[in-house]
Amino acid sequence: MFGDGGEFLSFLRRVTPPVIAPLPGGGETRFQPIHVSDMAALIVAALAPDHAGQTYEIGGPETLSLAELARLVRGREGRPPTVVSVPMGLAGAGLKLADAVPGLPLGSDQYRALRLDNTTDDNAVERLGRPPAELTTVREYLDR
Numbered sequence: 001m002f003g004d005g006g007e008f009l010s011f012l013r014r015v016t017p018p019v020i021a022p023l024p025g026g027g028e029t030r031f032q033p034i035h036v037s038d039m040a041a042l043i044v045a046a047l048a049p050d051h052a053g054q055t056y057e058i059g060g061p062e063t064l065s066l067a068e069l070a071r072l073v074r075g076r077e078g079r080p081p082t083v084v085s086v087p088m089g090l091a092g093a094g095l096k097l098a099d100a101v102p103g104l105p106l107g108s109d110q111y112r113a114l115r116l117d118n119t120t121d122d123n124a125v126e127r128l129g130r131p132p133a134e135l136t137t138v139r140e141y142l143d144r
Contacts, residue, residue: 002033025088030119032059035141062137064138
């Protein structure tokens, strides 16, 4: 989730250097970020009686790789980075070591999360009354 005061994009900014960005697996992990206000509206819609007992997968209107997100965030600052691929095994070993260093923003938890895409195969936003085209994209948010 992203939005004002949110951690997703600010975290990405902290862990992505502005010139050369060494990303696990070349930043190929995919995300489907959703704006907090869109998510709130979808949660309210899911609380309607006709949705009782249902389970919904929710994702944003676009699927972006970690590398694309890094370029978007840093690019809006005028510094899109060159992504350098760090093999996943090497990244895992390095991030496990990072657990022992207080204050580092990355560690083994992030490595485990980056091994799997964070997307949905069946985005339920339309079933909850919101066409994906009406949802805020990361690009739109950053261009505000």
